[in-house]
Structure formats: C-alpha cells, structure tokens
Amino acid sequence: MSTTTRPTGRTTGVDLSVDLGGLVLPNPIMTASGCFASGREIDALWNVSELGAVVAKSVTLEPREGLPTPRMSETPSGMLNAIGLQNPGVDAWLERDVPWLASRGARVVASIAGNSVDDYREVARRVAASRSVAAVEVNLSCPNVSHRGLVFACDPGRSAEVVRAVRQALPDRPLFAKLTPDVTDIARIGRSVVEAGATGISAINTTLGMAIDAETGRPKVANGFAGLSGPAIRPMAVRAVHQLFTELGPEVPIIGMGGVRTVTDVVEMVRAGASAVAIGTATFADPFTAANLVRDLGPWLGRRGHTALADLRGRIEPWPHHPR
16 A cells, blocks of 8 residues: 555644654554454444554464463453464465455554564565555564563564564565563663664553452463553553653654553653554453544644644653752
C-alpha cells in the first residue's frame, strides 16, 4: 500500500494526521498486535479502515498452536495472557488476511516474530513481497532459543542483530521495534535498535506477571508466568515512552501502548512523546473502544483550542518551583 499520499486526518478542524517515518496515517489510533487478530471480527461491528492502521497479530515462519489453556486471566485493572504466539504462519497470513485488509482499505502493519535471527530475516523477506503491507513491527519480546531462553528485547546487542537482519530483508518500508518494559534501561535498547536500522519504536509490550488461585494453588494461567496488560501498566508505558522520546529525540517516531482506553489516555501518551497510540486490552472489554477514540479525539482537542495533535507531542509543562 502506498504511503506517499498524505490524508487530511481532519475532524472538526483539528489535524489528527501523523507521519511515522514515511507511514502517513489519517489519525493516530492503531491496534496493538495480538488484541485484534487481523480485524475480521471487529469489522462486523465497524469499518476497520477508520483506524490509522491495523497492526495484525504476530506471525512466525511456521504455524503455531500456542500454549495450553487456560491462557488468560483477569486481574485488578488488567489482564494476564500467555497465548504463545498462536498464528497460522506468515504464508497463510499473507495469502488470506492481507488481501482482505487491503480490500477493506486498511493500512496494514505486519508484526513479525521468531526464535532466531534467521527466523526473523526469513519472515521479513516473505512479508517484503507484499506491497499491501505498509510497515513492519518487529516483536522482539520472544524467547531467543539459541541463547538460553533470553528475550531478544532484554539485550541491546541481540535486539540490534535482529533489527539489522530484518532491515536487510525489508529495506524500503518503515520498521518499528517492539520493546519490553522488563529491562533496566529501555532507552538504551531503543538507541541500539534505531542505530541498527529501526525507523521507530513500539512501546511497551506486556510486562511479566503471575497470579495463583488461593484455593487450588494452581497458577491462573497454565504457563505460570504471563504478560500483564491493561490500565494497570499505563503509568509504566507513559514513563517508558517519555524515556525513549528524551533519549531518541522527536525525529524517531514512537507508537505508545499499554492500558490506553480513553481520549485523555491518548493525549497523555502523545504528551509523553508518542506519535501514535495503539489500543490493546481495552478492545476485549469494549470492541468499540478504538472507533470511539477516532471519533472523539478531534472534538476533545478542538474544544481546548488545539488545531493539530502533533503540536502536543512531547509537551510536558513543568510545575512551578515551590518555595521550601
């Protein structure tokens, strides 16, 4: 899909359009990978082309059945999940889902994953053959089986190696590295992937959590550990986005995610430094969340005298100094 024509992105006189390193979107509302599949179910309720972009569920080189059930558990202000990257494989996704998304007029962002650098490279090579894929998100929060089960995104060197391989296979489209908050210095990881060829950053992925049934003693998710998402992690996400924005500067686009549900959540992410915002767990509670945000963001900004969302990016007003 071409990304050269700039959509107006105007609602009630407010410019909502964003430029993610050449991927120009009419509005900043995207889907978080894994929470929207490829949009067929949601499209029965509202037109997915209204979104800035659809970030599809992560695909791997071979099909995956995923982890044993139960895979999800509700938590206070959030959700635990350990799906295990269940997906039909990149070839089936490209054959079945991408043409459907293109026929609906959606801007498609592929999310790719793998167990090795070679896996990522090959998935990227196959995705590169589809002109309907406008950009790629590299899900670095996958076990690195070649290095004792480490997660790529926890190591700046290994993260950079994956991004470098993907960039070689996919030289002509925006590339976003999806980072985990489960690191000491996320800005350092961000710097490493940008220097390796990433156009921008997606932050944050879920953070590792666990819940145990007090009566049975069993973990509430069969895998034991699981990814925590939802409003409970939003302050972590805002902090991470701002650290990345401060480290990398306004030239590097950031897709902020983690517990976003409301218009004020979107604006908070943008003020922290995000260019666009992805909606994840909120869709499970209300499948109209993203559509409502597309509808309501412009009027909210307009009522406050703002003419362009981009003007608020990274704008945090300091508190005045108080005398001691």
